[in-house]
Amino acid sequence: MQNIKRCVLGFAILFSICISAQPDSLFLIKPKSKLNLGWNTDNEVGLYLNQVSFTNWNAGGTNSISAILSGKASAKFKEETYFWNSSINLRYGLNKQEDRALFKTEDVIEVISNFGLEKSPESNWFYSARFSFNTQFANGFSSPDDSNPISRFMAPGYVFLGAGMEYGRHIDRFSLYASPLTLKTTFVLDEALANQGAFGVKPAIYDMNGNVIRKGENTRQEFGMLFTGQFEDEVFENIKLNSRLRLYTDYLANFGNVDIDWEVNLDMKVNKFVQATLGSHIRYDHDIKSEVEINEITNEESIVEGPKIQWKQLLGVGVVVDLESIVAGSSEP
Numbered sequence: 626m627q628n629i630k631r632c633v634l635g636f637a638i639l640f641s642i643c644i645s646a647q648p649d650s651l652f653l654i655k656p657k658s659k660l661n662l663g664w665n666t667d668n669e670v671g672l673y674l675n676q677v678s679f680t681n682w683n684a685g686g687t688n689s690i691s692a693i694l695s696g697k698a699s700a701k702f703k704e705e706t707y708f709w710n711s712s713i714n715l716r717y718g719l720n721k722q723e724d725r726a727l728f729k730t731e732d733v734i735e736v737i738s739n740f741g742l743e744k745s746p747e748s749n750w751f752y753s754a755r756f757s758f759n760t761q762f763a764n765g766f767s768s769p770d771d772s773n774p775i776s777r778f779m780a781p782g783y784v785f786l787g788a789g790m791e792y793g794r795h796i797d798r799f800s801l802y803a804s805p806l807t808l809k810t811t812f813v814l815d816e817a818l819a820n821q822g823a824f825g826v827k828p829a830i831y832d833m834n835g836n837v838i839r840k841g842e843n844t845r846q847e848f849g850m851l852f853t854g855q856f857e858d859e860v861f862e863n864i865k866l867n868s869r870l871r872l873y874t875d876y877l878a879n880f881g882n883v884d885i886d887w888e889v890n891l892d893m894k895v896n897k898f899v900q901a902t903l904g905s906h907i908r909y910d911h912d913i914k915s916e917v918e919i920n921e922i923t924n925e926e927s928i929v930e931g932p933k934i935q936w937k938q939l940l941g942v943g944v945v946v947d948l949e950s951i952v953a954g955s956s957e958p
Contacts, residue, residue, distance in 0.1 A: 664702050666949060671695045673718075673902065673943030693718035693731050693941055706743040708751070712736070717762055726771055731939070732761040739802070741791050753791035753802060755853075759783045760812075774818075781824040782812035785873075787851055798858040807851035809873060811912070812844055819843050825912030845912070849875040863894040885909040890939075898946060904939035 718731030789804030822828025
């Protein structure tokens with residue numbers, strides 16, 4: 626615990642030094658370089674497929690087919706003294722195995738928007754305000770139990786809203802944002818999950834007969850420090866790397882316990898439409914316990930096993946269509 630708190634304190638000191646430092650020391654960018662002003666949009670949809678089939682295969686195996694449908698859209702507006710970037714990311718995946726029910730493998734709704742105001746004409750730093758929203762489309766289950774959902778749409782839902790400083794005026798491939806003032810709101814808009822105290826909200830209280838005295842709360846609010854870093858660039862020909870890291874710690878409760886969300890995707894373009902994707906997503910949330918026991922009378926939680934690192938990997942090949950290039954091609958004479 627003390628080591629984590631020292632890391633957070635060290636980050637705060639480093640951030641203060643970076644703000645006062647000369648901006649040219651990062652990526653050796655000249656502040657007076659020409660800016661690409663105005664609107665820049667990007668829209669694409671993709672379908673990734675994976676299929677395994679066995680016929681008289683003596684080593685055995687299970688026939689399966691899976692698919693992931695994705696959609697991305699972004700709009701970036703830049704002027705001499707300010708910028709506004711917004712993006713939406715949607716993904717939903719299903720898997721069907723022989724003799725098993727259909728189940729989902731991917732479920733993401735993500736909206737991010739941030740506004741930046743110039744600190745000074747000679748600086749790459751901006752005063753910045755940032756909003757982000759995350760939830761899912763459908764019910765989630767813990768296999769093999771497919772009768773009791775452990776998550777639903779807006780259960781959970783996460784909203785981050787804060788203000789701080791952002792680096793990245795003269796470059797699009799790199800962004801560094803730090804906010805000492807960030808409000809995090811967790812939504813659990815499902816009564817059953819809220820009564821269980823899922824995702825850190827206060828659970829319901831029951832009487833001796835099992836009747837609800839006080840319903841579980843639907844929201845949990847935290848106030849703390851947020852750090853995000855994003856890098857996106859073509860590291861090799863037709864191979865693009867996208868890495869995004871988000872670190873958050875709450876001032877009011879358990880300061881120093883850092884929530885981690887780190888996603889890395891490697892997009893390998895085969896041709897204009899075919900693309901392979903290799904991805905990794907790591908999460909750690911102190912409010913999500915691995916295993917708890919509930920007192921049947923008071924509904925108080927007794928933690929059997931604390932939070933664990935969550936890790937998701939993705940490997941897929943599919944068809945990706947860049948809608949912007951299609952629109953641009955159709956408008957040419």
